[in-house]
Amino acid sequence: MNNEALQAILTEQVPDATFDTSGEWLNVQVSVAAFRPLAEKLKKELQFNFLFCLTCVDWKTHLTMVYHLRSTQEGHHLVVKVNLDTQQPQIHTVCDLWRTAEFHEREVYELFGVDSLQHPDLRLLILPDGWEGKNPLRKDFDDPVNMIKL
Amino acid sequence: MYQTTDILVNETANDPMGQMVINVGPQHPATHGVLHLVITLNGETIQKVEPHLGYIHRSIEKMCESLTYRQFIYVTSRMDYLSSHINNHACALCVEKGLQVEVPERAQVIRVLMDELTRIASHELWWGAMAMDLGAFTPFFHAFRERETINDIMEETCGARLTMNYMVPGGVMHDIHPNFQKRVKDFLQLYKQKIHEYDELVTGNIIFQNRMKGVGYISPEDAISYGCSGPVARGSGVSCDVRKHFPYEIYDKLQFDEVLETAGDSFARYLVRVKEMHQSVRIVEQLIDNIPEGDFQAKTKAVLKLPKGEFYQRVETARGELGVYIVSEGGTTPYRIKFRSPGFSNLSILDHMTRGSKIGDLVAAMGTLDLVIPDIDR
Structure with missing residues (x-):
């Protein structure tokens, strides 16, 4: 499936989605509310079965969740982006669709503080106890004892 | 991170047969590094394996x-x-x-x-x-x-x-x-x-x-869903070699095979890696x-x-x-x-x-x- 066909299908599903075709792959930006139904459609109808990268970017004014998807049968790619509020970032989990998201969402939870709703086991994965609320990969994170900045 | 004892107490209370929690690592010869596994056992059968990470996290x-x-x-x-x-x-x-x-x-x-x-x-x-x-x-x-x-x-x-x-x-x-x-x-x-x-x-x-x-059987569907790649996925018959599918440098001009096994068990993954060594030797021979x-x-x-x-x-x-x-x-x-x-x-x-x-x-x-x-x- 080429990018134009994919874009047409996605526009039908999410009319207010914005697209960016400047990069290597088609980028689609959707709202938090539209994300979960879109994810289900991508997995079940559009054969995006491989979530190969899940991460988050802190833009200081907002956070952006980035999902890199690929279809192992069809070979097409898609990057889904969702903007979140910095104060109370919440997004519906996708770990029932792509099981790999379970670990990745836990990682994003502790490093960025993004709450994955309906996640079966949202705990700290890498950081030790007592780190809840301090999110090291946020841009405003500063640790006076264990300096990370060089 | 260390709720191990909580699990032990809670689950033994619910289950009269008695479950046991075993810690493997963070210092254990078989994990080849500081990986901590909290394993819940019922007799000898594994019920849950929980990896605890971060012992060597450098950010x-x-x-x-x-x-x-x-x-x-x-x-x-x-x-x-x-x-x-x-x-x-x-x-x-x-x-x-x-x-x-x-x-x-x-x-x-x-x-x-x-x-x-x-x-x-x-x-x-x-x-x-x-x-x-x-x-x-x-x-x-x-x-x-x-x-x-x-x-x-x-x-x-x-x-x-x-x-x-x-x-x-x-x-x-x-x-x-x-x-x-x-x-x-x-x-x-x-x-x-x-x-x-x-x-x-x-x-x-x-x-x-x-x-x-x-x-350790992994079905092809699970391998894809869990994001497995490399010999782990290829042992389950999932074709995922980046060198073949998305070639970089001169890989598209080289003669080598993507090694696939379909059994999905530990032995299949073993065979994939052993055969991959032969393929790598083939590539080195072509280029040296x-x-x-x-x-x-x-x-x-x-x-x-x-x-x-x-x-x-x-x-x-x-x-x-x-x-x-x-x-x-x-x-x-x-x-x-x-x-x-x-x-x-x-x-x-x-x-x-x-x-x-x-x-x-x-x-x-x-x-x-x-x-x-x-x-x-x-």
């Missing part, structure tokens, strides 16, 4: 945000230290993609040669350690005999045996050592004389086969006499600035698909960098693949995931 992603595009590559050698060339390669390729630099052909060939030698060395170590995990100590020495030869070759050209830092944006740091070609050819000759010992010692051993067959003359590095500016945008580059390491995702704001340092590490995704399937099997099979299943803990923790 490389955060560090990279304050390092320039020339500097950050050196940190990445410390992720998957058995594939350090390939980590450097992924970062160099990603920066080159942003800068749109054409790498000279000589540098491309040297890079692929180094990658494949690294892959052989990494699989050698895994092969020796895997046999050792199952109680056979001798194969470890056989594996290290060949691996040392590769390390010596690397040391001569790169000046290091483990963290090479040889690949830089634009090519390689300096030209290969004058002895490089001769020593690689000597190694190939040695390797071919000795390779039959691997099968005689381990592959054909009936005890080894009985320990490995039918253990055909290194083109020319520059080993493209001309690049002293200070690199990537244009505003996002760049993603993936390569095939010895463990699977390594992705480097750079978000650039147009400066000299990345705004955000993410390493999609193959080990992190491969580890996530450990709980699923060992549930219901016996505790004695855990190491036979876990060993074939080929976990490198610094790669998982980053």
Whole structure:
């Protein structure tokens, strides 16, 4: 499936989605509310079965969740982006669709503080106890004892 | 992180048969690194395996945000230290993609040669350690005999045996050592004389086969869903070799096969890695006499600035698909960098693949995931 066909299908599903075709792959930006139904459609109808990268970017004014998807049968790619509020970032989990998201969402939870709703086991994965609320990969994170900045 | 005792108390209270919680690691010979597994057992049967990570987390992603595009590559050698060339390669390729630099052909060939030698060395170590995990100590020495030869070759050209830092944006740091070609050819000759010992010692051993067959089964659907890549996914018949599907450098011009096994158990993953070593030897043979003359590095500016945008580059390491995702704001340092590490995704399937099997099979299943803990923790 080429990018134009994919874009047409996605526009039908999410009319207010914005697209960016400047990069290597088609980028689609959707709202938090539209994300979960879109994810289900991508997995079940559009054969995006491989979530190969899940991460988050802190833009200081907002956070952006980035999902890199690929279809192992069809070979097409898609990057889904969702903007979140910095104060109370919440997004519906996708770990029932792509099981790999379970670990990745836990990682994003502790490093960025993004709450994955309906996640079966949202705990700290890498950081030790007592780190809840301090999110090291946020841009405003500063640790006076264990300096990370060089 | 340490709710271990809570689990013990709660679950024994609910279950009159009595469950038991066992901690494996963080210091345990079979985890090959500081991995902590909390295993819930019912008798001898595994009910749950919970990995606890972070004992060697250095926050490389955060560090990279304050390092320039020339500097950050050196940190990445410390992720998957058995594939350090390939980590450097992924970062160099990603920066080159942003800068749109054409790498000279000589540098491309040297890079692929180094990658494949690294892959052989990494699989050698895994092969020796895997046999050792199952109680056979001798194969470890056989594996290290060949691996040392590769390390010596690397040391001569790169000046290091483990963290090479040889690949830089634009090519390689300096030209290969004058002895490089001769020593690689000597190694190939040695390797071919000795390779039959691997099968005689381990592959054909009936005890080894009985320990490995039918253990740690992964279905192709699960392998994809859990984001597995590399030999773990190929052992379940999922074709996912980045070198074939999304070729970089000169891989599309080379003759080699993607190794696939369909059984999905530990033995299948074992066979994939052993056969991959043969394929890597095939690649090295094709290239070692055909290194083109020319520059080993493209001309690049002293200070690199990537244009505003996002760049993603993936390569095939010895463990699977390594992705480097750079978000650039147009400066000299990345705004955000993410390493999609193959080990992190491969580890996530450990709980699923060992549930219901016996505790004695855990190491036979876990060993074939080929976990490198610094790669998982980053």
